Amino acid sequence: xxxxxxxxxxxxxxxxxxxxxxxxxxxxxxxxxxxxxxxxxxxxxxxxxxxxxxxxxxxxxxxxxxxxxxxxxxxxxxxxxxxxxxxxxxxxxxxxxxxxxxxxxxxxxxxxxxxxxxxxxxxxxxxxxxxxxxxxxxxxxxxxxxxxxxxxxxxxxxxxxxxxxxxxxxxxxxxxxxxxx
Amino acid sequence: xxxxxxxxxxxxxxxxxxxxxxxxxxxxxxxxxxxxxxxxxxxxxxxxxxxxxxxxxxxxxxxxxxxxxxxxxxxxxxxxxxxxxxxxxxxxxxxxxxxxxxxxxxxxxxxxxxxxxxxxxxxxxxxxxxxxxxxxxxxxxxxxxxxxxxxxxxxxxxxxxxxxxxxxxxxxxxxxxxxxxxxxxxxxxxxxxxxxxxxxxxxxxxxxxxxxxxxxxxxxxxxxxxxxxxxxxxxxxxxxxxxxxxxxxxxxxxxxxxxxxxxxxxxxxxxxxxxxxxxxxxxxxxxxxxxxxxxxxxxxxxxxxxxxxxxxxxxxxxxxxxxxxxxxxxxxxxxxxxxxxxxxxxxxxxxxxxxxxxxxxxxxxxxxxxxxxxxxxxxxxxxxxxxxxxxxxxxxxxxxxxxxxxxxxxxxxxxxxxxxxxxxxxxxxxxxxxxxxxxxxxx
Numbered sequence: 331x332x333x334x335x336x337x338x339x340x341x342x343x344x345x346x347x348x349x350x351x352x353x354x355x356x357x358x359x360x361x362x363x364x365x366x367x368x369x370x371x372x373x374x375x376x377x378x379x380x381x382x383x384x385x386x387x388x389x390x391x392x393x394x395x396x397x398x399x400x401x402x403x404x405x406x407x408x409x410x411x412x413x414x415x416x417x418x419x420x421x422x423x424x425x426x427x428x429x430x431x432x433x434x435x436x437x438x439x440x441x442x443x444x445x446x447x448x449x450x451x452x453x454x455x456x457x458x459x460x461x462x463x464x465x466x467x468x469x470x471x472x473x474x475x476x477x478x479x480x481x482x483x484x485x486x487x488x489x490x491x492x493x494x495x496x497x498x499x500x501x502x503x504x505x506x507x508x509x510x511x
Numbered sequence: 512x513x514x515x516x517x518x519x520x521x522x523x524x525x526x527x528x529x530x531x532x533x534x535x536x537x538x539x540x541x542x543x544x545x546x547x548x549x550x551x552x553x554x555x556x557x558x559x560x561x562x563x564x565x566x567x568x569x570x571x572x573x574x575x576x577x578x579x580x581x582x583x584x585x586x587x588x589x590x591x592x593x594x595x596x597x598x599x600x601x602x603x604x605x606x607x608x609x610x611x612x613x614x615x616x617x618x619x620x621x622x623x624x625x626x627x628x629x630x631x632x633x634x635x636x637x638x639x640x641x642x643x644x645x646x647x648x649x650x651x652x653x654x655x656x657x658x659x660x661x662x663x664x665x666x667x668x669x670x671x672x673x674x675x676x677x678x679x680x681x682x683x684x685x686x687x688x689x690x691x692x693x694x695x696x697x698x699x700x701x702x703x704x705x706x707x708x709x710x711x712x713x714x715x716x717x718x719x720x721x722x723x724x725x726x727x728x729x730x731x732x733x734x735x736x737x738x739x740x741x742x743x744x745x746x747x748x749x750x751x752x753x754x755x756x757x758x759x760x761x762x763x764x765x766x767x768x769x770x771x772x773x774x775x776x777x778x779x780x781x782x783x784x785x786x787x788x789x790x791x792x793x794x795x796x797x798x799x800x801x802x803x804x805x806x807x808x809x810x811x812x813x814x815x816x817x818x819x820x821x822x823x824x825x826x827x828x829x830x831x832x833x834x835x836x837x838x839x840x841x842x843x844x845x846x847x848x849x850x851x852x853x854x855x856x857x858x859x860x861x862x863x864x865x866x867x868x869x870x871x872x873x874x875x876x877x878x879x880x881x882x883x884x885x886x887x888x889x890x891x892x893x894x895x896x897x898x899x900x901x902x903x904x905x906x907x908x909x910x911x912x913x914x915x916x917x918x919x920x921x922x923x924x925x926x927x928x929x930x931x932x933x934x935x936x937x938x939x940x941x942x943x944x945x946x947x948x949x950x951x952x953x954x
Contacts, residue, residue, distance in 0.1 A: 348918060352897030419701070476535070501560040
């Protein structure tokens with residue numbers, strides 16, 4: 331698996347309230363509405379300008395605070411396949427994996443990457459390459475994710491993986507209906 | 512080699528003789544917590560193609576996050592939760608107004624020493640106060656637990672905090688937590704099981720103990736732990752007896768048998784770390800050296816002593832939450848408010864953590880004192896904590912609150928400031944109209 335994308339760079343302790351505000355947690359129930367509010371209280375430009383494939387880069391403790399899974403889902407709905415950080419808060423880390431978004435810990439890469447840089451993340455080699463580095467491309471290695479985590483990512487998230495495990499893959503995925511609609 | 516609390520608790524939860532930090536286990540939690548997010552979890556559960564929850568008796572569901580419903584959408588969400596509860600026969604369901612999940616499950620003795628509880632709420636660390644392993648998880652993971660009863664967890668490394676001494680007057684467990692988080696940063700306990708030991712812990716009231724593991728969610732901790740003592744057992748025993756009498760009255764033989772077995776094993780099921788357990792790091796704190804602390808906008812680790820921030824104007828002072836919405840919190844606030852009025856420029860709100868807290872406050876005269884001082888009483892529940900309703904600030908306003916989070920935008924608008932402090936500091940600030948030291952207000 332390889333991902334190439336343009337980077338959005340943020341600082342330390344980006345919390346899930348600024349990623350997906352709490353006031354929306356029970357009023358926005360359709361995942362298709364989530365992307366428009368991603369990072370709303372951190373960077374109002376993000377949701378307007380993000381392109382599918384873009385990568386988010388953060389400092390330490392990325393995703394701290396509330397357990398709300400919408401914080402991971404809203405970034406997924408923006409088409410963000412990978413988040414690179416110095417460290418992740420544990421519930422957000424799990425929420426990313428469970429929704430098929432790759433959380434990669436690589437402090438050296440975070441130090442080197444600037445907003446707008448185009449980078450490639452190579453999972454097979456556990457390498458991040460900064461393609462837009464002016465002279466020759468810089469590369470950084472990261473600790474590979476465990477086999478159990480990769481199994482969830484490769485299945486597309488926890489729900490699809492469990493459908494496989496439970497033998498319910500053949501059943502239609504129920505269309506999610508919302509009472510408020 | 513000795514074992515930490517987390518290693519022992521996750522060995523029990525995964526049915527293994529022992530576990531070691533770093534190991535991945537399939538844990539089978541005794542309790543699975545969810546709240547207003549139950550309806551959203553149900554939609555994920557349906558995608559799994561499973562009809563029935565595997566262990567409905569393990570589920571604990573509380574409507575608390577936006578109660579009573581502020582909008583039709585919130586009401587619809589609650590209606591969906593009730594439909595799920597009926598359909599799956601969920602026994603431990605608590606309606607609007609009963610209180611905040613962590614407080615209610617404690618009051619109902621649904622979580623006991625040595626148990627593991629996983630919940631789709633970051634403050635599930637709370638249950639460390641009674642020696643349980645409590646950790647927050649995501650919604651998909653709760654759906655997975657409903658379907659299969661198990662979930663992978665990594666056994667965390669542990670850190671030990673030795674707490675000695677006694678709190679000075681007007682200094683609280685909240686001030687201790689803010690001091691710890693301020694010293695070590697909001698990721699100071701990242702991924703760790705944070706164990707608290709020392710005579711300072713055993714001297715704290717049970718309600719003060721509850722504050723500590725609750726606040727460890729703001730420290731990055733996976734779980735937290737305080738060693739359960741006789742005071743904890745007595746609290747739980749009384750409440751288990753109460754539930755037993757209710758179950759007997761309803762001739763509910765299954766529930767009676769479950770509670771009787773829990774009463775018989777209450778003490779023997781408690782887990783304590785070994786003296787030679789391995790800790791990644793250890794810190795020591797002396798409670799007698801602490802003073803009232805305040806977390807300033809917009810970070811919980813942006814902490815200063817009250818002397819450095821007093822005098823800043825506040826338009827709203829709010830008491831409540833799973834951190835500081837209990838009886839001793841309103842009692843401390845009333846010690847400041849008694850015979851005083853709040854400032855004309857400030858409003859004072861209180862959300863009791865539970866209906867039980869509100870009833871006790873009524874009986875003890877705190878409700879009268881609070882109202883006479885000019886306070887407003889909201890329904891038991893999470894209130895304005897995450898910006899839903901019941902006291903969200905206007906653009907440019909400043910709130911001082913007894914809550915646990917002051918992230919930008921937390922209470923509804925990114926253009927408002929939130930200070931976090933103890934209930935006494937919140938009450939003193941309401942009286943003064945500016946951030947104030949209760950020791951100076953009361954004199």
